[in-house]
Amino acid sequence: MKQKRPFHVMIIPTLGCPSKCAYCWSSEVGSPIMSIEIVKDIVAWLKDFRNDPVTFTFHGGEPLLAGADFYRVVLPMLSTKLEHIEPNFALQTNLWKLTPELAEVLFEYNIPIGSSLDGPQKLNDLQRSEGYYERTMKGYELAKSHGLQVQFICTFTSYSVQFKEQIFNHFLENGLALKLHPALPSLRSDEPDKWALSPEKYGELLVYLMDRYLENLNRIEVRNINDYCRCVLTRRGTVCTFVDCMENTFAVGPDGSIYPCYRFVGMPEYVMGHVHDRPSQKDLAESAVGLLMRHFKEYVDEECKGCKHIRYCRGGCPYNAMASTSGEIMGVDPHCPAYKRIFDEIADRFNEEMMGSVGLETDVSVESVKAVRPAIMPLIRKLASN
Numbered sequence: 001m002k003q004k005r006p007f008h009v010m011i012i013p014t015l016g017c018p019s020k021c022a023y024c025w026s027s028e029v030g031s032p033i034m035s036i037e038i039v040k041d042i043v044a045w046l047k048d049f050r051n052d053p054v055t056f057t058f059h060g061g062e063p064l065l066a067g068a069d070f071y072r073v074v075l076p077m078l079s080t081k082l083e084h085i086e087p088n089f090a091l092q093t094n095l096w097k098l099t100p101e102l103a104e105v106l107f108e109y110n111i112p113i114g115s116s117l118d119g120p121q122k123l124n125d126l127q128r129s130e131g132y133y134e135r136t137m138k139g140y141e142l143a144k145s146h147g148l149q150v151q152f153i154c155t156f157t158s159y160s161v162q163f164k165e166q167i168f169n170h171f172l173e174n175g176l177a178l179k180l181h182p183a184l185p186s187l188r189s190d191e192p193d194k195w196a197l198s199p200e201k202y203g204e205l206l207v208y209l210m211d212r213y214l215e216n217l218n219r220i221e222v223r224n225i226n227d228y229c230r231c232v233l234t235r236r237g238t239v240c241t242f243v244d245c246m247e248n249t250f251a252v253g254p255d256g257s258i259y260p261c262y263r264f265v266g267m268p269e270y271v272m273g274h275v276h277d278r279p280s281q282k283d284l285a286e287s288a289v290g291l292l293m294r295h296f297k298e299y300v301d302e303e304c305k306g307c308k309h310i311r312y313c314r315g316g317c318p319y320n321a322m323a324s325t326s327g328e329i330m331g332v333d334p335h336c337p338a339y340k341r342i343f344d345e346i347a348d349r350f351n352e353e354m355m356g357s358v359g360l361e362t363d364v365s366v367e368s369v370k371a372v373r374p375a376i377m378p379l380i381r382k383l384a385s386n
């Protein structure tokens with residue numbers, strides 16, 4: 001099964017955003033736009049940084065606020081001057097600022113787009129902002145008409161989880177691939193838990209979505225469930241939450257400051273270095289923030305050593321672990337119970353169905369397992385054949 005590229009650099013052209021989503025912690029009014037000089041510094045920094053293939057993700061804030069001229073210069077610059085590390089690209093946007101010019105340049109570089117939609121219009125606009133749904137869908141139509149691929153991230157909050165059935169059906173009926181995201185506590189919020197989904201509710205939601213996905217395998221794709229299955233089957237994490245992201249993921253803010261991940265951007269206490277200083281991998285690892293991230297890794301080695309999922313879970317996301325304790329490492333990712341629940345569920349179903357098919361002569365048929373809950377083998381076969 002395919003493994004994703006391990007080296008990931010997030011570029012945050014601005015923390016500004018035209019939307020005011022109720023639970024968003026990653027935008028900042030008045031944030032500047034990254035200059036081309038900073039992008040030149042990114043190129044110079046990465047020239048001899050490491051040799052692994054890199055994925056650049058443009059994130060925000062709202063990265064399309066940088067405009068078509070920014071991408072017309074930046075994409076060829078990164079592609080040609082860093083050719084030896086074979087850059088590929090992704091972009092996370094609400095699509096409001098997409099123009100035909102931007103769509104053309106993004107298509108030229110084959111850039112997959114992640115956007116955000118929390119379900120049907122009324123629910124989405126209540127959680128995000130008035131008029132959000134319409135503006136995003138307008139951008140989506142424009143993106144589609146230019147041949148761009150768009151996948152939506154659906155944030156489930158402590159409020160919207162009660163409408164999970166309507167939300168799933170909305171994605172199913174509109175032919176949209178779904179990637180779910182639990183609303184998270186933030187280091188930047190005075191009320192870090194206001195919208196956050198509890199780990200128990202998140203675990204239940206994951207199992208619910210897996211069942212619905214398995215019942216509708218030919219009609220929808222739930223990307224997270226694919227990722228969880230790949231983790232269990234290959235025994236390796238395939239998304240940042242389930243690998244040691246430290247030393248493999250970095251984010252560059254609008255002013256060229258380097259952080260461990262986009263989620264820390266804009267918080268000066270999490271700056272690891274600056275692109276104009278061309279820090280080496282060792283310099284960043286030895287910075288105070290680099291040492292903090294390493295401390296998380298060592299903490300997980302000890303704290304999770306008795307867990308059968310440690311190899312592909314790695315304690316979850318270090319930001320999540322720190323957000324609930326004001327930046328201190330006093331526990332693993334609080335979503336641990338949800339991760340255990342879904343990993344166990346996948347492993348149990350897989351084992352039962354394998355046993356069932358081996359033991360057909362002993363009357364433990366796949367059909368009897370299926371009668372209780374939807375079978376997972378069709379999804380495993382689908383992932384393996386991709």
Ligand code: SF4
Pocket residue numbers: 240241242245246249260261262263316317318319320
């Ligand atoms: S801090 Fe969390 S979100 Fe950021 S790269 Fe690491 S695992 Fe991913």
Ligand code: SF4
Pocket residue numbers: 303304307308309310311313314315316332333336337339340
């Ligand atoms: S499931 Fe929980 S205990 Fe197991 S590795 Fe992940 S965070 Fe640690």
